[in-house]
Amino acid sequence: MLKFLLRRFANYLVLVALATTMGYFLAATSLNARANYEGRNPRPSQTSIDAKLNELNLNNHTPVVKRFTRWAGDFVRGDMGKTFDERPVWGEMKQRMGVSLRLLLLGSLFGAALGVAMGVIGAVKQYSFTDHFTTAWAFVLLSTPVFLLAVLLKFGAVKYWNAHVPDSVHLYYVGEKNPGLTGTSFVLLRDRIAHLILPTLGIVLGQVAFYSRYQRNSFLDVMGSDFLRTAQAKGLRRRTALIKHGLRTALIPMATFFAYSFGLLLTGATFTEKIFGWHGMGEWFIDSIAKNDINVVAAVIVFSAVLILIAGLIADLLYAALDPRVRIR
């Protein structure tokens, strides 16, 4: 069991290292930091541009392999380079990671839990109104891109929610808190939650739809299986049999989907952050591409690769916990 997880971990680690390397090479060759300086007015002298670019390790005239070794060497020592405005990348990354992780954590937890629950309900009450209703909405949500959903949520919140409810329960759609607000910690917390609801919904809804579809199918498969009939024949109540024996088996394929969907979740969070004005990693990524800020882009690649690694490991752990056959290997 431990050997299995260690082997998976080593495998992931190599993958992350390779993916980051590939990402750095792509970013370093595709983005041209020099253009930022050349576009300035008055235009700086060639030598001063080169000096600045060399200092930041962004000079596109330096061979990319050389730039990468310098970046990787610094990275191993815990230095992720500097942003374009010459602040350490790591300092800003720390803050932004917190912002993103809050969204991602809520998104994946609520998404997976609610999705599985809806899928099970849909399967147990197959062809009931609830089933048709959730299936229809799951299809609509799966067909709605996150950015459109985010805009529609804003639209709905302003036109239909905020217009009809008292000020105290208003939903906000810019940033993660009201900057000027003072008061007790309860007031501050409530303000945070009022800001959190819309962006979280923006990524949770899609995840719920995704999981509920797969969970419904996999639970339907399990419901017809012989071992459940046996369990009931031996005197277990249907509900107990379904939850204790059925759900566990039906959850196994979900573990794999969890790892796959995490990449989607990351992309989705990029959209929600940008649209709801959260200063997280996704927003940073979008802004840095426009600014040709290679070091920041590399940092975001590291961040997302590590998160996908963690998601993969969690998926493996879930897999091992749910499926006893894995543990024997």
Add this chain to the structure above:
Amino acid sequence: MEVLREAEVLDPDHETGEIISRGRLVWRRFLRRKSAVAGGVILIALFVVAFAGPHLTRWQYLDQDLSNALQGPSGNHWFGTTQIGQDVFARTMRGLQKSLVIGLLTAFFSTGTAAVVGASAGYFGGWVDRVLMWIVDLLLVLPSFLIIAILSPQFRGKTWLLFVVLLAAFSWMITARIVRGLTLSLREREFIQAARFMGVPSRTIIFRHLLPNMSSFLIIDATLNVGGAILAESGLSFFGFGVQPPDVSLGTLIADGTPSFLTYPWLFLFAGGLLIVAVLAVNVMGDGLRDALDPNSSAVKARTRTK
């Protein structure tokens, strides 16, 4: 009992004893799913509207009607006008064209790549398999959105076909895994073995024997990929990483409309609505196709079980 040829089956659903071809059977099953038929009809209608629509109005997508800038929907401008007086209907139709065509092409290339890579990995095994699956794993670790966004400065000012190639290049991995799995089980079947012992070259075995035997899966996958590709395209275009101005796609239209989504909702609502409808139609149709083509799929099994 008479012997049936391979392509003919006793109709298992009607149990009339009538002999019909597999194509007829699939078609009948598909028609029985009302939602899937509706999806297909809507999809065709969208294509017709997207390409015929621009001819119904006198405005082109780049025309400016400066005296009527930022007006709501009216008889003259069906979907209203933008800040600089462009006709939203003409722009939306143009965007719909782009999104649909990009979605179709991307899905085609993506599923095609997946089929070739997955079948090669499964058929040859050994180091070919290991290398190809490593590439798949590697590409799965980097979200395709990040890669294409990083590469976007490279295709700025070039043809949108390059964008299609990139979209396809980073969306085939999961399908390839499934194809590989299917190939592994097909590889041991007698007809593949027979072909191999007769000296049929590997390439012919893959294209003539392996892939046609999973055509159902590939058709379903390609259909569902159209939806995924449209979503990916519009998402990238939303941030300016995809279709470049002056050309438009549904994604860029929605991006242009969102800053003023409260005051001038017609700027994004039509494009957004059509985007959802298009992807929904593809997804519902794909779901129906799955039931029709693949009788072993869980949905059909579940239905016969409850009967």
